Amino acid sequence: MVEIARYNTWFKKNPQIKFSNVVSSFYLCCILLAWWPYEQAIAQDGQSDDFAQSAVKVAINARSAQIFDSLVAFRRDLHQHPELGGNEMRTASKIAEYLLGLGLEVKTGIGGYGVVGILHGAKKGRKLAWRADIDALASDHPDVVDFESTVPGVRHICGHDVHATIALGIADVLASQKEQLQGTVYFIFQPSEENVRGAKAMIADGLFEDISPEEIYALHVSPYPEGIVVSKAGRIFADFDEIEMVFTKGKDSLEIIDFVKETLNGLETIENPEIFYDPMNFADPEIGLVSPNTIYKDYVSVHSGYYIRDRDGELAISANIGSTDDALLKKAKKRLEKEIKHSKYSNSFLGITYSDVTYHPENDSGLTETAARSITENFGGDTYFEQYGIVSGAGDDFALFQEKVPGVYFLLGASDYEKDIIAETHSPHFQVDENCIKTGTKIFSTLLLERLVPN
Numbered sequence: 453m454v455e456i457a458r459y460n461t462w463f464k465k466n467p468q469i470k471f472s473n474v475v476s477s478f479y480l481c482c483i484l485l486a487w488w489p490y491e492q493a494i495a496q497d498g499q500s501d502d503f504a505q506s507a508v509k510v511a512i513n514a515r516s517a518q519i520f521d522s523l524v525a526f527r528r529d530l531h532q533h534p535e536l537g538g539n540e541m542r543t544a545s546k547i548a549e550y551l552l553g554l555g556l557e558v559k560t561g562i563g564g565y566g567v568v569g570i571l572h573g574a575k576k577g578r579k580l581a582w583r584a585d586i587d588a589l590a591s592d593h594p595d596v597v598d599f600e601s602t603v604p605g606v607r608h609i610c611g612h613d614v615h616a617t618i619a620l621g622i623a624d625v626l627a628s629q630k631e632q633l634q635g636t637v638y639f640i641f642q643p644s645e646e647n648v649r650g651a652k653a654m655i656a657d658g659l660f661e662d663i664s665p666e667e668i669y670a671l672h673v674s675p676y677p678e679g680i681v682v683s684k685a686g687r688i689f690a691d692f693d694e695i696e697m698v699f700t701k702g703k704d705s706l707e708i709i710d711f712v713k714e715t716l717n718g719l720e721t722i723e724n725p726e727i728f729y730d731p732m733n734f735a736d737p738e739i740g741l742v743s744p745n746t747i748y749k750d751y752v753s754v755h756s757g758y759y760i761r762d763r764d765g766e767l768a769i770s771a772n773i774g775s776t777d778d779a780l781l782k783k784a785k786k787r788l789e790k791e792i793k794h795s796k797y798s799n800s801f802l803g804i805t806y807s808d809v810t811y812h813p814e815n816d817s818g819l820t821e822t823a824a825r826s827i828t829e830n831f832g833g834d835t836y837f838e839q840y841g842i843v844s845g846a847g848d849d850f851a852l853f854q855e856k857v858p859g860v861y862f863l864l865g866a867s868d869y870e871k872d873i874i875a876e877t878h879s880p881h882f883q884v885d886e887n888c889i890k891t892g893t894k895i896f897s898t899l900l901l902e903r904l905v906p907n
């Protein structure tokens with residue numbers, strides 16, 4: 453997951469908010485999420501009868517538990533040897549070795565250090581893909597876990613070591629059921645997600661000429677509590693654009709800067725920024741992300757942190773703008789241009805450019821609904837939550853795969869608030885509750901198994 457200005461923005465707009473507040477907000481989130489589905493959980497009694505009756509699904513659960521320790525060891529090895537986007541040589545080689553050990557067909561060197569493992573079931577059938585990203589991030593902060601990074605300045609603080617491991621866990625579990633498997637599963641291990649080059653490079657290198665999945669899935673660890681999966685149909689992260697406005701530099705440059713800031717702030721459609729940007733409200737049962745009445749929908753947000761540059765005698769001002777909806781964003785851009793052109797600075801105005809800062813996954817609504825039903829039926833109503841709200845300031849180039857193949861991007865809960873383990877991606881304190889490896893492996897092995905032979 454690429455994070456752009458999310459937490460920086462919160463902290464800038466709410467300088468009083470410290471990391472401990474974020475922790476307590478997610479602790480609150482944990483309590484709320486634990487309390488909320490309680491009745492549903494009792495009603496469903498954990499797992500449905502269908503699940504218990506299915507020998508294959510029981511075997512999936514058993515295998516997920518059996519390989520858990522070795523998966524944790526694998527993840528810790530990746531964590532200790534993180535590699536930045538474009539340099540994932542060791543990581544890719546370890547993944548390929550693991551896949552070969554499972555008896556999968558393996559292709560390497562796709563779009564850089566991309567790896568694809570192909571699991572052929574004993575019987576012919578549908579074709580599905582699972583994607584995991586594998587790169588790490590630059591970070592000078594010391595690691596907060598015992599199995600710390602051995603590479604100075606590089607750390608897995610976005611959980612891609614966990615993603616790669618879960619994908620291998622799913623490959624292992626499904627390979628153990630190969631004789632019963634009807635169809636083909638492609639495991640795509642993508643390099644360079646953080647610099648958003650990897651998906652593009654794999655596609656350009658002929659990924660979808662080599663393989664032809666009918667559906668594609670992926671997950672990202674998230675600050676939600678361990679044991680749950682969250683997703684939504686459509687856009688899961690807000691679109692995020694950089695706007696750059698260029699003016700002739702002159703005596704009125706300071707006035708122009710003030711005018712631009714004011715105009716940009718006027719584009720924000722958030723009624724109460726104090727409430728909106730307060731992370732304490734993300735988990736609020738009435739207005740938070742998983743509430744049907746969420747305030748985190750249908751908005752245009754303007755992110756503080758303007759970049760002002762003197763470029764060859766020209767004044768360039770840029771800022772980031774997020775939106776949940778293309779139509780809203782278009783309207784905001786039109787208004788901005790109109791206000792500049794009608795202002796007293798119109799003679800100094802040289803032009804405006806917009807650039808997409810990242811890619812935002814768009815979940816297929818039918819597949820999201822089917823996946824939600826599958827997870828709930830097999831693992832209980834307290835396992836899956838719909839995220840009604842849309843978070844601003846994050847993205848993932850999994851979106852490029854979704855442009856080719858319909859699919860779903862899930863957020864996997866990976867925090868244990870009681871132990872102060874918060875899967876706060878890109879935070880120097882990022883860590884995960886490793887139980888999420890087992891949870892992800894069994895839930896998504898089951899989902900893929902069901903999607904191979906849909907009802």
Ligand SMILES: [Zn+2]
Pocket residue numbers: 453454610611612645672877
């Ligand atoms: Zn990430």
